[in-house]
Amino acid sequence: MNCQEVMEYMQRQLDGDLDEQEADILMAHTRQCQDCATMLDRLELLSAGLENLPKVTPSYSLVDAIMPRLMELHPEAADPGRPEADEPLPLVRRAERTGRFGRWKNSLSMRTLGGVIAAGVVVGLFLVTYRPGAMDNLSDSAGQKLVAESSMSAGANSAADKSLSEEATDSALQLQKNVEIESAPSSDIALKSDAERSDKSKAESGSDAARNFAPAEETSSQERIGKVQSPNYETTIVNDQLGAAQSDNSRDNESSANTNSYGSDGGNAIADNSIPDNPVTGNSFAGGGETKDSEANEGVGAPIAAENLSVDRMVSPDGIYRAVILDSQLKVYLIADSTLLFESVKRASGFGGLQWSDDSRQLVYETLADDGKLAKFVIDPKNGTEQLQP
Amino acid sequence: MVEPGLIKAAQAGDGDALISLLRTIENHVYRTAYYILNNEQDALDAAQEALIRIYTKIGSYEEKAQFKTWVQRIVTNICIDKFRRNKPTVSIDEHEMDFRDSQSVEEEVLSSYAVQDIRKAIDKLPEHHRAVVVLRYLQDFSYNEIADSLDLPLNTVKSYLFRARQQLQTYLHDYQKGGVRG
Numbered sequence: 353m354n355c356q357e358v359m360e361y362m363q364r365q366l367d368g369d370l371d372e373q374e375a376d377i378l379m380a381h382t383r384q385c386q387d388c389a390t391m392l393d394r395l396e397l398l399s400a401g402l403e404n405l406p407k408v409t410p411s412y413s414l415v416d417a418i419m420p421r422l423m424e425l426h427p428e429a430a431d432p433g434r435p436e437a438d439e440p441l442p443l444v445r446r447a448e449r450t451g452r453f454g455r456w457k458n459s460l461s462m463r464t465l466g467g468v469i470a471a472g473v474v475v476g477l478f479l480v481t482y483r484p485g486a487m488d489n490l491s492d493s494a495g496q497k498l499v500a501e502s503s504m505s506a507g508a509n510s511a512a513d514k515s516l517s518e519e520a521t522d523s524a525l526q527l528q529k530n531v532e533i534e535s536a537p538s539s540d541i542a543l544k545s546d547a548e549r550s551d552k553s554k555a556e557s558g559s560d561a562a563r564n565f566a567p568a569e570e571t572s573s574q575e576r577i578g579k580v581q582s583p584n585y586e587t588t589i590v591n592d593q594l595g596a597a598q599s600d601n602s603r604d605n606e607s608s609a610n611t612n613s614y615g616s617d618g619g620n621a622i623a624d625n626s627i628p629d630n631p632v633t634g635n636s637f638a639g640g641g642e643t644k645d646s647e648a649n650e651g652v653g654a655p656i657a658a659e660n661l662s663v664d665r666m667v668s669p670d671g672i673y674r675a676v677i678l679d680s681q682l683k684v685y686l687i688a689d690s691t692l693l694f695e696s697v698k699r700a701s702g703f704g705g706l707q708w709s710d711d712s713r714q715l716v717y718e719t720l721a722d723d724g725k726l727a728k729f730v731i732d733p734k735n736g737t738e739q740l741q742p
Numbered sequence: 743m744v745e746p747g748l749i750k751a752a753q754a755g756d757g758d759a760l761i762s763l764l765r766t767i768e769n770h771v772y773r774t775a776y777y778i779l780n781n782e783q784d785a786l787d788a789a790q791e792a793l794i795r796i797y798t799k800i801g802s803y804e805e806k807a808q809f810k811t812w813v814q815r816i817v818t819n820i821c822i823d824k825f826r827r828n829k830p831t832v833s834i835d836e837h838e839m840d841f842r843d844s845q846s847v848e849e850e851v852l853s854s855y856a857v858q859d860i861r862k863a864i865d866k867l868p869e870h871h872r873a874v875v876v877l878r879y880l881q882d883f884s885y886n887e888i889a890d891s892l893d894l895p896l897n898t899v900k901s902y903l904f905r906a907r908q909q910l911q912t913y914l915h916d917y918q919k920g921g922v923r924g
Contacts, residue, residue, distance in 0.1 A: 367903075406857065415765050
């Protein structure tokens with residue numbers, strides 16, 4: 353074996369890639385060949401140096417730094433059956449409806465609700481800038497989304513579901529006669545919805561959604577409407593769902609059958625109806641082909657947990673700051689360069705009534721203090737401070 | 743090792759899981775970028791871009807590949823493609839070396855190479871050779887894992903790694919002797 357061939361053995365030796373026999377051949381050669389022995393020493397020295405290179409870490413958290421940008425992006429393969437992936441508005445609401453916000457239900461003041469409503473309006477305005485011309489559908493879509501979620505999450509509560517869909521059906525039938533109804537408040541109602549109010553708001557927003565759909569019935573082209581409203585996927589979903597329920601009811605009033613399917617099977621109805629009917633979603637979820645089909649068939653149960661992004665966001669009126677709730681912390685970023693300006697302590701009870709002042713200098717939120725009382729904090733993003741308001 | 747359940751949850755649309763996933767890999771991503779680019783600021787930029795790409799592309803990850811090689815493929819591609827500097831590197835192919843030429847029989851007393859010297863030497867390698875070395879030593883990847891990450895045949899990986907080590911050894915030996923090349 354010549355030195356050139358031994359060179360490869362040396363290299364593989366460094367990677368622990370030699371078997372016993374090969375190692376013996378190498379050692380036998382280096383015992384006789386001083387050049388190769390020296391080279392092996394040097395390579396081992398080099399390899400040791402490379403192995404001991406400092407395991408550097410970034411000087412700051414890269415994930416935190418890119419968080420504001422991530423908030424504006426969405427995983428391409430996200431299942432289109434989870435509409436919030438492309439829709440920031442419902443996120444604010446969901447966080448308040450679920451989990452840690454549950455205990456707010458008895459202490460929510462009108463003040464808080466006002467704040468939440470205002471927040472909804474701000475986010476709604478934010479959305480409009482992205483989808484000019486879709487304004488007409490925005491408020492309704494929020495309400496509709498709530499219906500979908502509420503009915504899914506309350507799937508076990510058949511009584512509630514029944515009343516919900518009966519009310520929705522009744523309202524739809526009524527409203528078919530009276531199409532001219534202001535629909536905007538539905539999103540506000542939706543925003544209020546904590547657990548306690550969900551029944552009421554479900555019914556209200558449900559009727560609102562149905563109301564929205566009444567004209568569609570008249571044009572007898574639900575699918576077309578759905579496509580027109582895309583890429584607002586959740587609108588499409590709920591339209592299909594409600595459309596189906598409503599048309600059944602108006603046809604023959606088999607309300608009991610319909611109520612059941614509306615409640616517990618609502619998720620399946622969503623998946624089955626909306627996904628094939630809505631080719632437009634392909635645009636907003638390019639590349640997600642693989643997961644679509646399987647998720648579409650999974651129905652209600654599984655996606656509920658998985659879909660909870662629990663990431664809330666809110667841009668200041670002047671568009672300079674973005675508030676993000678993550679891991680029970682409220683963070684305020686400078687949008688321009690993603691600088692973290694403010695980071696709150698972890699608040700298990702969450703952040704309610706998030707609201708920017710009109711001049712964008714203050715962000716107000718409410719949370720439950722340790723004594724269980726509602727506490728209001730004012731964040732000054734410029735100084736990165738917050739103050740408890742009496 | 744990234745927990746498979748976390749990857750699955752992230753792929754299924756769990757935003758928290760996806761963020762957690764990014765946090766578990768950010769140091770690895772940064773480390774590769776740092777040693778390929780040899781510059782902290784470039785590495786921070788490249789690593790952030792890689793994390794964003796991972797965030798948006800998580801759905802395209804398929805289990806037949808290892809997650810870590812998929813991640814490293816993304817970061818090395820970004821480093822090589824987007825941050826390719828114009829600085830000419832010595833082509834190892836043009837510079838075909840017989841290791842015996844650079845090897846003097848003199849007995850130097852050497853305990854270790856300085857980290858700075860090693861980094862400087864790595865920076866002289868052509869990009870793919872550099873990437874192979876970084877994955878081998880900073881990510882502790884096997885030949886096969888490197889091949890998967892860089893989409894190179896196994897033999898090419900070995901060839902790059904072996905040549906890179908020869909080259910590094912030559913550079914470092916020269917530094918030791920007084921920086922003839924450095």
